Amino acid sequence: MINPDFKITIVGLGLLGGSYAMGLSKKGYKVKAIDINKDNLDYALNAGWIIEGSDDPRLVNDADIVIFCLYPDTLIKWLKTHQHELKSHAILTDVTGVKRSIISKIDEFLRDDVSFVYSHPMAGKEVSGAKYADTEIFKNANFIIIENDDKDAMKTIRELSETLEFANTTVLDAKSHDEMISFVSQLTHVIAVCLMNTSDNTHLKDYTGDSFRDLTRIAKINENLWYELFIQNKDMLIKEIEAFIKEVNHFKDVLSDDNEEEMKRLFRQSTERRKVFDKE
Amino acid sequence: MINPDFKITIVGLGLLGGSYAMGLSKKGYKVKAIDINKDNLDYALNAGWIIEGSDDPRLVNDADIVIFCLYPDTLIKWLKTHQHELKSHAILTDVTGVKRSIISKIDEFLRDDVSFVYSHPMAGKEVSGAKYADTEIFKNANFIIIENDDKDAMKTIRELSETLEFANTTVLDAKSHDEMISFVSQLTHVIAVCLMNTSDNTHLKDYTGDSFRDLTRIAKINENLWYELFIQNKDMLIKEIEAFIKEVNHFKDVLSDDNEEEMKRLFRQSTERRKVFDKE
Numbered sequence: 001m002i003n004p005d006f007k008i009t010i011v012g013l014g015l016l017g018g019s020y021a022m023g024l025s026k027k028g029y030k031v032k033a034i035d036i037n038k039d040n041l042d043y044a045l046n047a048g049w050i051i052e053g054s055d056d057p058r059l060v061n062d063a064d065i066v067i068f069c070l071y072p073d074t075l076i077k078w079l080k081t082h083q084h085e086l087k088s089h090a091i092l093t094d095v096t097g098v099k100r101s102i103i104s105k106i107d108e109f110l111r112d113d114v115s116f117v118y119s120h121p122m123a124g125k126e127v128s129g130a131k132y133a134d135t136e137i138f139k140n141a142n143f144i145i146i147e148n149d150d151k152d153a154m155k156t157i158r159e160l161s162e163t164l165e166f167a168n169t170t171v172l173d174a175k176s177h178d179e180m181i182s183f184v185s186q187l188t189h190v191i192a193v194c195l196m197n198t199s200d201n202t203h204l205k206d207y208t209g210d211s212f213r214d215l216t217r218i219a220k221i222n223e224n225l226w227y228e229l230f231i232q233n234k235d236m237l238i239k240e241i242e243a244f245i246k247e248v249n250h251f252k253d254v255l256s257d258d259n260e261e262e263m264k265r266l267f268r269q270s271t272e273r274r275k276v277f278d279k280e
Numbered sequence: 281m282i283n284p285d286f287k288i289t290i291v292g293l294g295l296l297g298g299s300y301a302m303g304l305s306k307k308g309y310k311v312k313a314i315d316i317n318k319d320n321l322d323y324a325l326n327a328g329w330i331i332e333g334s335d336d337p338r339l340v341n342d343a344d345i346v347i348f349c350l351y352p353d354t355l356i357k358w359l360k361t362h363q364h365e366l367k368s369h370a371i372l373t374d375v376t377g378v379k380r381s382i383i384s385k386i387d388e389f390l391r392d393d394v395s396f397v398y399s400h401p402m403a404g405k406e407v408s409g410a411k412y413a414d415t416e417i418f419k420n421a422n423f424i425i426i427e428n429d430d431k432d433a434m435k436t437i438r439e440l441s442e443t444l445e446f447a448n449t450t451v452l453d454a455k456s457h458d459e460m461i462s463f464v465s466q467l468t469h470v471i472a473v474c475l476m477n478t479s480d481n482t483h484l485k486d487y488t489g490d491s492f493r494d495l496t497r498i499a500k501i502n503e504n505l506w507y508e509l510f511i512q513n514k515d516m517l518i519k520e521i522e523a524f525i526k527e528v529n530h531f532k533d534v535l536s537d538d539n540e541e542e543m544k545r546l547f548r549q550s551t552e553r554r555k556v557f558d559k560e
Contacts, residue, residue, distance in 0.1 A: 122489055142487055168486065183481055184488045188495050191471060194527040196550035198520070201463055205557050206448065207422055208464045209402055212557070214494035215468050219554040223547035230535055230543070240478070241532045245525060247474040252521045255510055263510070267503035270476035274499040277485050277492070 002065070002159045004028065009063035011078060013040040013053065015125060016095050017069030018133030021049035023164040026135070032059045040130040049133075057082040060090070065156065068094040072228045076105050083111055091153045092116040093160065097181060099146055099174040101232040115153035118146040120177065121166065122185075126220055135164065143169045144177055182236040189226065190241060192219040282345070282439045284308065289343035291358060293320040293333065295405060296375050297349030298413030301329035303444040306415070312339045320410035329413075337362040340370070345436065348374040352508045356385050363391055371433045372396040373440065377461060379426055379454040381512040395433035398426040400457065401446065402465075406500055415444065423449045424457060462516040469506065470521060472499040 002008075008024055010017045013035040021031045021044050033053040035041050041053035052059065057078075060066050066086065068075050075094060086092070092114060096102055099118055110116060123141035125132060143166035148154050154171075161169040172180070196219040230237055254262045282288075288304055290297045293315040301311050301324050313333040315321050321333035332339065337358075340346050346366065348355050355374060366372070372394060376382055379398055390396060403421035405412060423441035428434050434451075441449040452460070476499040510517055534542045 122487065141489070144487075170486070180484055180487050183479070184484055184492045187478075188475070188492050190528070190531055191475065191495065192554075193546060193550040194524065194531055195468070195471065196553045197546055198467075198524045198527045199463070200553065202553055202556040204460055204464055206450065207402065207424075207460050208557060209421070211498050212464045212468050214497060215471065216554050216557065217494060218491050219550040221547045221551055223544040223551075226547060227540060227543050231538060231540075234535055234538075238532060238535060241528060241535075244474065244478045245528055245532070247478045248470070248521060248525055248528075251470055251474050251477075252518060252525070255514055255518060255521075258511060258514075260507060260511075263507050264503040266473060266477055267501045267506060270473040270499040271501055271503075273476045273480065273482055274472075274496050276482040277488060277496065 001027070002029065002156060002163050006064040006156075007062050008032070008065045008067065009034065009060045010050075010067045010069060011035075011060070012069035012074075013037075013044055013050075013130050014069060015128050015130070015132050016121065016123070017067070018044055018049070018130030019123075019135055019137060020067055020069065020164065021130075022047070022133050023135040023138065025049045027163055029163075032063070034059050035130075037129075043130045044133075057085050060085050060087070062087060063090060065160070066090055066092045067160075068092065068096075070094075071225055072096050072098065072102050072232055076102060079106060080109060083109075083114075086111065086114050088113045090114045091156050093119045093157050095119070095121055097185065097229050098233040099177045103146070103174055115148070115150040117148045117150065117153045117157040118174070119157055119161070120144040120146075120181075121161075121164075123166075126217075128222065138164050138166045140167050142167065145169065145171045146177060147171055147173045178233050178236055182233055182240045186230060186233060186237045187240040187244060189218050189221060190230075190237070191244070192216050193221060195219065281307070282309065282436060282443050286344040286436075287342050288312070288345045288347065289314065289340045290330075290347045290349060291315075291340070292349035292354075293317070293324055293330075293410050294349060295408050295410070295412050296401065296403070297347070298324055298329070298410030299403075299415055299417060300347055300349065300444065301410075302327070302413050303415040303418065305329045307443055309443075312343070314339050315410075323410045324413075337365045340365050340367070342367060343370060345440070346370055346372045347440075348372065348376075350374075351505055352376050352378065352382050352512055356382060359386060360389055363389075363394075366391065366394050368393045370394045371436050373399045373437050375399070375401055377465065377509050378513040379457045383426070383454050395428070395430040397428045397430065397433045397437040398454070399437055399441070400424040400426075400461075401441075401444075403446075406497075408502065418444050418446045420447050422447065425449065425451045426457060427451055427453045458513050458516055462513055462520045466510060466513060466517045467520040467524060469498050469501060470510075470517070471524070472496050473501060475499065 009032045013033040123137040143161035289312045293313040403417040423446035
């Protein structure tokens with residue numbers, strides 16, 4: 001558990017920020033929130049998740065922990081403009097889905113007397129706004145902490161994950177994180193989007209089963225957030241896309257050639273690998 | 281409902297054949313089954329789904345309806361060898377996931393005094409064998425009948441779908457069926473298989489969320505059945521794969537060029553199209 005005397009401010013009170021506020025307030029922490037959207041603030045105030053909320057950056061003045069739940073570019077801009085408002089020795093964290101690019105940009109200007117321990121809660125929903133906040137999304141989710149020299153600050157962010165009751169907490173370096181995310185999250189979103197865009201097959205809706213629905217669920221995508229996430233992880237994502245295209249081309253050749261032996265080998269390999277991912 | 285006096289024989293008593301036997305016997309029909317696997321027959325006999333079962337082709341002698349639940353190549357071979365056992369005016373149907381190729385092959389030799397109304401129950405599970413039979417799989421499923429000149433026989437097969445309580449019954453010509461299936465089923469299986477085969481990422485299992493699991497569930501695939509299904513629909517499936525690769529390459533270019541406008545357009549398009557597939 002986080003030190004009970006710590007004051008916490010959340011910057012960006014959307015679905016994730018709201019769920020953090022909900023979870024932390026439940027455990028007795030006094031949470032403030034900054035958002036430009038008054039609806040989000042009012043909702044959280046009414047729900048008792050925050051004790052104060054406004055668009056005023058000075059709400060971070062007394063915060064021991066500041067949690068940024070913002071889009072990548074907005075996070076960098078906010079910090080550049082308002083970091084003078086931070087208390088000395090404040091511990092900062094975020095929720096961003098890509099890491100190398102934001103860390104390298106923030107490293108260039110971040111004050112020396114604060115610690116930024118980057119983290120990535122692998123939790124979410126396909127809706128946005130504090131009114132959809134729900135601590136249930138943390139229950140089966142991974143919380144990833146990016147390795148940091150400040151071990152005390154890292155410990156505090158690990159306690160944040162425990163306080164919010166994430167299922168697992170893992171430490172990775174930024175490169176390993178971005179590599180992992182380019183495969184398990186970003187490539188899968190590219191595939192779903194491309195499948196929906198291959199042709200307008202909406203007239204086939206009466207014939208689709210759960211396989212198609214499952215595969216394309218994530219083709220409903222927040223265009224502003226995902227544009228930023230993809231661009232900021234472009235190098236790794238392009239490599240994954242190229243490897244995937246190579247594999248699909250190989251499959252096409254195998255099919256064209258009626259290559260029974262190789263096609264069955266591919267089926268057995270995908271079956272074996274996929275079994276590893278089955279939940280117990 | 282099917283004529284209550286009709287005798288029904290199922291050839292191939294696996295998951296689907298077993299589920300047909302279960303559903304038809306529940307409604308009072310006398311069902312016989314032919315299978316080379318004694319376990320399947322014993323299970324169905326014990327469950328009261330069939331009144332007689334063996335590997336003897338003569339079990340079709342008195343059948344008014346014969347339902348073939350066999351792999352495509354096995355179906356053609358069985359019929360070629362044993363069609364002299366069929367009663368005159370028998371109505372035949374099947375469960376095969378591809379249509380043009382089997383229809384053209386069977387048309388070449390089928391007796392004139394029987395009617396084959398091809399159909400495709402879009403239902404299944406990722407397991408096989410009569411012991412997993414379950415009429416629940418029909419509840420939300422589509423039953424597709426391939427257009428046929430024999431309207432009376434078509435009516436009987438429509439009644440079969442109703443007796444088994446499929447959610448919808450649709451009539452399509454063989455080409456439209458195969459086109460539809462190449463997109464909603466076959467291409468999605470190719471994608472899932474290729475994603476699992478792109479690289480051995482089983483070490484990432486602790487980081488995967490439901491998106492990845494949903495997208496790759498169908499990468500666990502029956503190698504013998506799907507090899508036949510893909511080969512028999514090769515022309516259309518190759519076209520779909522090529523269109524998909526083109527779309528993924530386009531996405532890669534858009535990403536390489538930081539083309540914000542086009543990437544966001546693609547996201548909006550996939551989101552809009554996918555919404556059409558949401559269940560009410």
